[in-house]
Amino acid sequence: MDDAVRISAETFRSIYEMGFKTWTQLDANIKDKSMLPPLSQAIGEICHQHPVLTPNLRLKTDQMGAFATGGCIWSSHGPKCTHAISPFRLPVRIKVAAKKPVSLSISEPTESQKTAFPCFIRDQDYIYVLMLAWAYILSARWIDIMPGTCSLTYTDRQAISQQDTTGCQGNENLISVQLGHVSPQEARWWAAILAPGQGWQANLEYEQQAFVSPWSIHVQQNFEFLLLHNTDLATSPYPAATFSDAVHYLNRFCARHGVSDQSQAALASVLLLPSMGTLKSLRLPTPSSQMSAPHTTANSVVEDLDNDWIYRSCYIDKLLTLSCNTRGMRTLLFSVFYEPSIECNAVTPWLQGTLAAIKHVAGNNSYLAGRLCMERSTRVAFLWLGCIILNIQSELLREVHFGQIPIDLPSASWSGTTQSFIQQRVSNPLVIDGFISRADECRLLFLSQSERRSRLPVCQWTPFGKTPVGDVDLEVRVHQQCEDHWLQYEGIEWEYEDGHVEFLPSQTGDSQTIPSKPPIHLSTQELTTDISYEGLERDREAISENATRNIFGWLRVDGYAQGEQDIWKHEWFDMSDSDDDDIKEEETISDTSAQLSPRVESWVLNHSH
Numbered sequence: 001m002d003d004a005v006r007i008s009a010e011t012f013r014s015i016y017e018m019g020f021k022t023w024t025q026l027d028a029n030i031k032d033k034s035m036l037p038p039l040s041q042a043i044g045e046i047c048h049q050h051p052v053l054t055p056n057l058r059l060k061t062d063q064m065g066a067f068a069t070g071g072c073i074w075s076s077h078g079p080k081c082t083h084a085i086s087p088f089r090l091p092v093r094i095k096v097a098a099k100k101p102v103s104l105s106i107s108e109p110t111e112s113q114k115t116a117f118p119c120f121i122r123d124q125d126y127i128y129v130l131m132l133a134w135a136y137i138l139s140a141r142w143i144d145i146m147p148g149t150c151s152l153t154y155t156d157r158q159a160i161s162q163q164d165t166t167g168c169q170g171n172e173n174l175i176s177v178q179l180g181h182v183s184p185q186e187a188r189w190w191a192a193i194l195a196p197g198q199g200w201q202a203n204l205e206y207e208q209q210a211f212v213s214p215w216s217i218h219v220q221q222n223f224e225f226l227l228l229h230n231t232d233l234a235t236s237p238y239p240a241a242t243f244s245d246a247v248h249y250l251n252r253f254c255a256r257h258g259v260s261d262q263s264q265a266a267l268a269s270v271l272l273l274p275s276m277g278t279l280k281s282l283r284l285p286t287p288s289s290q291m292s293a294p295h296t297t298a299n300s301v302v303e304d305l306d307n308d309w310i311y312r313s314c315y316i317d318k319l320l321t322l323s324c325n326t327r328g329m330r331t332l333l334f335s336v337f338y339e340p341s342i343e344c345n346a347v348t349p350w351l352q353g354t355l356a357a358i359k360h361v362a363g364n365n366s367y368l369a370g371r372l373c374m375e376r377s378t379r380v381a382f383l384w385l386g387c388i389i390l391n392i393q394s395e396l397l398r399e400v401h402f403g404q405i406p407i408d409l410p411s412a413s414w415s416g417t418t419q420s421f422i423q424q425r426v427s428n429p430l431v432i433d434g435f436i437s438r439a440d441e442c443r444l445l446f447l448s449q450s451e452r453r454s455r456l457p458v459c460q461w462t463p464f465g466k467t468p469v470g471d472v473d474l475e476v477r478v479h480q481q482c483e484d485h486w487l488q489y490e491g492i493e494w495e496y497e498d499g500h501v502e503f504l505p506s507q508t509g510d511s512q513t514i515p516s517k518p519p520i521h522l523s524t525q526e527l528t529t530d531i532s533y534e535g536l537e538r539d540r541e542a543i544s545e546n547a548t549r550n551i552f553g554w555l556r557v558d559g560y561a562q563g564e565q566d567i568w569k570h571e572w573f574d575m576s577d578s579d580d581d582d583i584k585e586e587e588t589i590s591d592t593s594a595q596l597s598p599r600v601e602s603w604v605l606n607h608s609h
Contacts, residue, residue, distance in 0.1 A: 004566035005345055005548060009538060012349045015342070016536050019353025020360075024529050026375040027361045030368070039264040042382035043319070046332070049414040051492045051504050052317040053096060053324075055145050058497045059206055066097035066204070066211050070501070072410050073490040076447040083478040087490060088449045090456070092410055094325050095274065096146065097204050097211035101218040102277035104284055107391065126259045127389055128287035129177060130266035132193050132219070133250045138270060138323070139202035139213035140243040141316050147497060148206035152240045155201060159194035159225040161187060173222065175287055179229040180256055186249050187231045189241045194225040200240060214274035214324055220281070243313065268386030271319060275326035282390055328411025333383055335417045336376040337400055340424060344461040344551050347403065348544040349536070355401060356535030369393045379417050403543035407460045413489035420460035422446055425486040430479060435466040441476050442555055447485060448475040452557045459551040471561040545572045
């Protein structure tokens, strides 16, 4: 180091190179893969531990929507710990209903559109149609499990239905969709799904307030769909299709056109609507001008699709929670940019090298930029595919450029992703040559819910350095002989309408164990690509500065340890009074509802051995 805090110019350049090499090598992996990994497997991995919402939840409302509230229970069970760490509760708030539909519009067709999704086996692009279908299906399941008064209805807006294209020849504003032999109820469902504007509504009335499902959409398009089928629609109205009926209709369509892979990709993009569709109108990919050529009509294919686990309500329910957790969704996407080996004062060169590599490899190819992020982590690749479809990669990368990488412990545990150094296991042995790493100090202080350190550190990057064992807090020192302390998710408490709290324990499985590194951690020794230093800016270290000040402010909230004067006298630690006020306010907010019910604490302790 040049001083006690800033890394040297040589180290800065080395970490920049590591970031650049790590991400450029991902491009070589992509070129070796002509197809996407199995999407069903990716969906299963990311939603395995997610809890489900239930009809008895008590909702809290504000001007933004309705929220399910509760708390996640956390613990740490060291097998030889003589100073037991008690389980603790951190509040959870998930937005389960919105105030207005998500606005969707259509992207302008471009020359590169034909290669926008080269990973699908079919030439025709059905993503747009399948997205509209999935928005309804998720909303239909939402209707089944929400408290309050729920309704799912068709509006008077419909797509055009016609048995053939006679009389419509030459109309460039019509896109034909072949449905084939369908029942009147199925034809009416598709007419609502592909209607201009809003063809259906999923509403919730709760405590005299009106809400809509998080996947309610309003589509602005300069064309209309023409539904081709051989069924006469009766004049009598049909009730809105149920969840199970809608799933069956979608399965039949996918089997007919051979687009089950596109259907799962469309699901990925629809899951992003609640978190990405609130700030502006999202633009969907332009549909193919004709979707009339059936691929297969084999009944066996329909049966196989019906039995696909992804369509079962128990798994859809987990995906609803994943999608509704808007904060968690963003942190999952940004987790691909986190690297456990990067310390807080070296974040800037790591991100500079990362973004320079993405620009070097992808250029203006937004698909390739998204594929790099998919390749970085198999756990969240499915969600990054949704980003590719919505074409929001550039906006997300812009946030990374400013170091805006949030963390969310519940989503990290539920999905089995690493978002913070706090999730890593405490070192064994804890003390080496009379010192304890500051990262382990932070972990044990958080696990112990030490006074003024009960909130999760906002900074996910590892603090640098180590502390003499005699200078660490007592909550850390008592665990010198312990083995294998780490943050473990035990389950969630949901708050119910009748006032009681229901505890749902975690499911046993691989996702309970947080990996020590991101799923893909590449060697940087084999890369021969020349490194571009265009993105290296040594004098722009605001991200590292903020990260360092944040994590040290959390660790040393009671004052710095002996021998750390050079750190706290550094220019990066010239904190104003307003910064201290912000920390105190965050602590006050996060300390609420931290106590466990006796029944939950008993369950956690009984299952700790």
